[in-house]
Amino acid sequence: MKNITVAVAGNPNSGKSTLINAIAGTNLQVGNWPGVTVEKKTALLKLENIQVNLVDLPGTYSLSPYTQEEVIARDFLVKEKPDLIIDVIDSTNLERNLYLTVQLLELDIPVVIALNIYDEAQKKGIIIDIAKLEELLGVKVIPTVATKREGIKDLLDAVKTVAVEPEKFKVKKLNYGEDIEEAIKIVEEELKIKKADLLSQYPSRWLSLKLLEGDKLVLKELNLNEDESFLKKAKHHFIEAHGDDMESLLADLRYGIANGATRDVILKDDNKRIDITEKIDRIVLNRYLGIPIFLLAMWLVFKIAFDFSKPFSDYLDSLISGPLTKWTAYALNSFGSAEWLISLVTDGVIAGVGAVLVFIPVIAVMMFIITLLEGSGYMARVAFVMDRLMHTIGLHGKSFIPMLLGFGCNVPSIYATRILETERDRKLTALLVPLMSCGARLPVYAIFIGAFFAENAPTVLWSLYLLGIVMAIVLGFILKKTLYTGFAPVFIMELPPYRMPMFRDLLVHTWQKLKHFVIKAGTYIFAVSIIMWFLLNTPYGVEKENSALGKLGKTISPVFEPLGFGTWEASSSLVAGLIAKEVVVTTMAQIYVTEEAEQKEEEKGFFEDLRDSFLSFILAIKDAFGNLISGFGIKSLALEEEEEKTPLKSKLQGIFDPLSAYTFLVFVLLYWPCVVVGIAMKQEFGSWKLYGQALLIHSILAWLVAFVIYQGGRLLGF
Amino acid sequence: MGISDIILGLLILSGAFYILYRSIWRRRGHCGLCDSRCRCIAKFKN
Amino acid sequence: MMPLTLLRNGEKGEIVDFIKKGKAIFCHLRDMGINVGKTVEVISNQSHGPILLKIDESRIAIGRGMAMKILVRRL
Structure with missing residues (x-):
C-alpha cells in the first residue's frame, strides 16, 4: 500500500477545513473567522490502495510567518515535505491568494490549486480562464465549491495521479528574472x-x-x-x-x-454590487451602536437558551430524581447489595452526575447559538468593535477572539491565543480567558437562577457573562500596569464576509462542542462524584457535617463568611470545583440529597413509569417551542404553572438568600480556573508558572469582587 | 461493614482515581473541541 | 498624498507609499494584500478605533496608528 501526505494550505478563511471535510468526510472544526485551525490536523483517507494523510494547515498569507500559527504552517511545508500541496484559493480574491501560490511553487513540491468558492465568484460576475491559469503557473487548477462538494472528485483524481505517477507533476520554476x-x-x-x-x-x-x-x-x-x-x-x-x-x-x-x-x-x-456584508457592517460596526448591539445579541442568546431548554431540563430532572433513582435502588436491592453501595450509586453517582446532566440541554442550546454566530462571521466583528476597549489594556481586538471562544470552553481558547503576535499578548490573553464564562459554569448558574431568579433568568445570566468581560478588562488593566507592561502590536485582522452556515455543519459542530461536556460528565465528573461520596461518608455513618469533606469545608468556611456563604457545604463545593466547575453542582447535589425524593413515590410499576416519562418528553418538546414563541412578545401562554420545587432547589432557598446566591455565582464565575485549563497553559507556555499566577490572581479577584457585591448589597438593603 | 465491603470500596475508589487521572492528565489538556477523530499530530514548539 | 485615515467612509484611494517604521509589520500588510499600487476603499472610518478597508474582495481592519502610516492618493 502506498502512503502519501497531502498538505492543504491557503489563506485564512479560504475554506481549507470545509474542503477537507468534503474530501475525507471528517468533521474538522470549521468557522467563519480567522484562527479556527491553529494546529495542523490530519485526516486519514483511503483511495483504492493509497493511504492519504490529509493535513489541514492553519491559514497563512505568506511563507514569511507573522503569527505563530503561520509558523506552524510554514514549518510543516518546509520540513515535512509533503508529497502534494493542495493550495486552496478564494476565487473571489485571486491576486492575494496567488501571491501565496507563487511562494508555494518555490518549495519544489507538486501543487494543485483548488479554486474554491467558485460559485460566489461566478455570482459576482468574475470569470476565470482556468486553462490560462494552468498554463501560466504550470499547475493543475480545479474549480471547487467545498460546501456543495463540487470538484472534489477531480481533486481526488489529482491526488491519485500524484501517488501513482509523480513525474506528471513536475514543478515548473517561475522565472524571477x-x-x-x-x-x-x-x-x-x-x-x-x-x-x-x-x-x-x-x-x-x-x-x-x-x-x-x-x-x-x-x-x-x-x-x-x-x-x-x-x-x-x-x-x-x-x-x-x-x-x-x-x-x-x-x-x-x-x-x-x-x-x-x-x-x-x-x-x-462585472463586479456586481450585491454586497449585503457592507450594509450589515455599517450598522454592526458603528461607533455608537457596535457595543450595544453586541450586548443585545448576548441577551437574546441567553433568553433563547433558557426558554428553549427549560422544559427539557425539567423533564430530565424529574426523570433522574424520580424513576431512575427509584428503579436503580430497587434493582440493587434485589441483588442484595449492601446499603452503602446503594447509597454510593444513588446519592453519589446518580445525584452527582445527574445534577450536571440535567443542564445538558441548556449547554446544547448555548453551543448551537455560539456555533451559529461563529459560522455567520459576526464573531470577527465583535473583535473589531472591542478593539478600542482592548487597547486600554494593552491588547488589541484580535485578543478578543480567543476570549469569545472561551464562552464554549476555556481550554481551546488557550490554544487559540496562537493567533496573536507576541508572547506577552498570548500570556496576558490566556490569563484573561478564564474570566469568560464557559459552558461548565452554566449548570451552577442554572440551578441557582432556577431557585432564586426564575423570572429574570436571561437577564441575571447575561449580567454574569457581562461581569466576566468587564472584570477581564479591569484585570487586564491592572496586569498591564504591573506584570505585563507593554503595548499592543498593530491591530490587523481580516473580517470574513457574512455567510449563512449550513444546517448540517451547525449540528455537527454543536455536537462537537457538546460532546466534550457529555464525555466529561461520563468520565471525570463521574469519577469525582464517587470520590466525593467517599469523602462525604468517611467515617461511615456519621452526620455529613462531621465527615472528611464536612471537616475540610468547616476549616475553610471562615474565608467565605464575609461573602455571605460561609457554610461548610458551599466551601467544600467550591474547593472541589477546581477539578471542573460542574463539580460545584455535583457536590452540592450530593450534600443536599434527601430522602424526600423517595417519600412521595406513588406505587407505580416500571412500565407505567416508562410510559409516563415518554409522555412528558413529548410535552417538553411542545413546551420548548411554545416558550420560544411566547418569549417574543406573544405573551406567555400561561406556561408558568406553579413552579415544581426540586429538593435541591428548596434546600438552597433555605440556605442562601438572593443576595448571597448572586454573590456565590459571581464567585464561581471569577475564581480559580479548572485544572484542565492549567494543563493547557502548561502545554502551551512550557511551565506551570502561568497557571500559578492564574490561580492566585483569580482567587483574589473573585474574593474581592464578591466581597464588594455582598457587602455593598447589604448596605443597600437587599 | 465487613472486610469485603472495605476492599470493594477501595477498589471502586481507586477505579475512580484512575478515570480521573486518565481523563485529565493523560489527555494533556485537550478537550472535545479538539476533534477526536483527527489526531493533533504535533505540539507547537516555542 | 495623504494618510489613509483622512479618507472618509466610501472614499477610495490608491496606496502610494508607507512611512516605514518597524519592518515586519509592513511585510505582513503586504502579505495580506495591502501593497503599493492597490486601490483601497474605506468602509468604516469613525474618527476613533480601527479602520475597515476593502481591498479587492477582502475586508481588512487596521489599527488607526498603522493606517496613519499608509499614504494614499484620493481617487
Whole structure:
C-alpha cells in the first residue's frame, strides 16, 4: 500500500477545513473567522490502495510567518515535505491568494490549486480562464465549491495521479528574472559545497531565496549570519542598484507575478454590487451602536437558551430524581447489595452526575447559538468593535477572539491565543480567558437562577457573562500596569464576509462542542462524584457535617463568611470545583440529597413509569417551542404553572438568600480556573508558572469582587 | 461493614482515581473541541 | 498624498507609499494584500478605533496608528 501526505494550505478563511471535510468526510472544526485551525490536523483517507494523510494547515498569507500559527504552517511545508500541496484559493480574491501560490511553487513540491468558492465568484460576475491559469503557473487548477462538494472528485483524481505517477507533476520554476536567478545559483552552489546536509533537509530554491531575503528565523535555524560572504557576493549586484532591501524586492517580484496572472486570467469582472456584508457592517460596526448591539445579541442568546431548554431540563430532572433513582435502588436491592453501595450509586453517582446532566440541554442550546454566530462571521466583528476597549489594556481586538471562544470552553481558547503576535499578548490573553464564562459554569448558574431568579433568568445570566468581560478588562488593566507592561502590536485582522452556515455543519459542530461536556460528565465528573461520596461518608455513618469533606469545608468556611456563604457545604463545593466547575453542582447535589425524593413515590410499576416519562418528553418538546414563541412578545401562554420545587432547589432557598446566591455565582464565575485549563497553559507556555499566577490572581479577584457585591448589597438593603 | 465491603470500596475508589487521572492528565489538556477523530499530530514548539 | 485615515467612509484611494517604521509589520500588510499600487476603499472610518478597508474582495481592519502610516492618493 502506498502512503502519501497531502498538505492543504491557503489563506485564512479560504475554506481549507470545509474542503477537507468534503474530501475525507471528517468533521474538522470549521468557522467563519480567522484562527479556527491553529494546529495542523490530519485526516486519514483511503483511495483504492493509497493511504492519504490529509493535513489541514492553519491559514497563512505568506511563507514569511507573522503569527505563530503561520509558523506552524510554514514549518510543516518546509520540513515535512509533503508529497502534494493542495493550495486552496478564494476565487473571489485571486491576486492575494496567488501571491501565496507563487511562494508555494518555490518549495519544489507538486501543487494543485483548488479554486474554491467558485460559485460566489461566478455570482459576482468574475470569470476565470482556468486553462490560462494552468498554463501560466504550470499547475493543475480545479474549480471547487467545498460546501456543495463540487470538484472534489477531480481533486481526488489529482491526488491519485500524484501517488501513482509523480513525474506528471513536475514543478515548473517561475522565472524571477536573470539577475535573481543568477543570485539563486550562486547561493545554491555555495550551499552544495559548504552545507550539503542542509540541501537534503530544505528545498534548495526556497532556502536560497530565504537566505537572500535575510529571513531571520531561517538564518537562526541554520546558524548563519546575514552578512555571510557568499550571500554578500550574491546580493552585491542588488545592493548597488536597489539598496539593501532584498526582501521587498523579492516580494514585489512575486506580487508582480500574482498580479500579472490575475489580470491575464480574469476574463470578465462585472463586479456586481450585491454586497449585503457592507450594509450589515455599517450598522454592526458603528461607533455608537457596535457595543450595544453586541450586548443585545448576548441577551437574546441567553433568553433563547433558557426558554428553549427549560422544559427539557425539567423533564430530565424529574426523570433522574424520580424513576431512575427509584428503579436503580430497587434493582440493587434485589441483588442484595449492601446499603452503602446503594447509597454510593444513588446519592453519589446518580445525584452527582445527574445534577450536571440535567443542564445538558441548556449547554446544547448555548453551543448551537455560539456555533451559529461563529459560522455567520459576526464573531470577527465583535473583535473589531472591542478593539478600542482592548487597547486600554494593552491588547488589541484580535485578543478578543480567543476570549469569545472561551464562552464554549476555556481550554481551546488557550490554544487559540496562537493567533496573536507576541508572547506577552498570548500570556496576558490566556490569563484573561478564564474570566469568560464557559459552558461548565452554566449548570451552577442554572440551578441557582432556577431557585432564586426564575423570572429574570436571561437577564441575571447575561449580567454574569457581562461581569466576566468587564472584570477581564479591569484585570487586564491592572496586569498591564504591573506584570505585563507593554503595548499592543498593530491591530490587523481580516473580517470574513457574512455567510449563512449550513444546517448540517451547525449540528455537527454543536455536537462537537457538546460532546466534550457529555464525555466529561461520563468520565471525570463521574469519577469525582464517587470520590466525593467517599469523602462525604468517611467515617461511615456519621452526620455529613462531621465527615472528611464536612471537616475540610468547616476549616475553610471562615474565608467565605464575609461573602455571605460561609457554610461548610458551599466551601467544600467550591474547593472541589477546581477539578471542573460542574463539580460545584455535583457536590452540592450530593450534600443536599434527601430522602424526600423517595417519600412521595406513588406505587407505580416500571412500565407505567416508562410510559409516563415518554409522555412528558413529548410535552417538553411542545413546551420548548411554545416558550420560544411566547418569549417574543406573544405573551406567555400561561406556561408558568406553579413552579415544581426540586429538593435541591428548596434546600438552597433555605440556605442562601438572593443576595448571597448572586454573590456565590459571581464567585464561581471569577475564581480559580479548572485544572484542565492549567494543563493547557502548561502545554502551551512550557511551565506551570502561568497557571500559578492564574490561580492566585483569580482567587483574589473573585474574593474581592464578591466581597464588594455582598457587602455593598447589604448596605443597600437587599 | 465487613472486610469485603472495605476492599470493594477501595477498589471502586481507586477505579475512580484512575478515570480521573486518565481523563485529565493523560489527555494533556485537550478537550472535545479538539476533534477526536483527527489526531493533533504535533505540539507547537516555542 | 495623504494618510489613509483622512479618507472618509466610501472614499477610495490608491496606496502610494508607507512611512516605514518597524519592518515586519509592513511585510505582513503586504502579505495580506495591502501593497503599493492597490486601490483601497474605506468602509468604516469613525474618527476613533480601527479602520475597515476593502481591498479587492477582502475586508481588512487596521489599527488607526498603522493606517496613519499608509499614504494614499484620493481617487
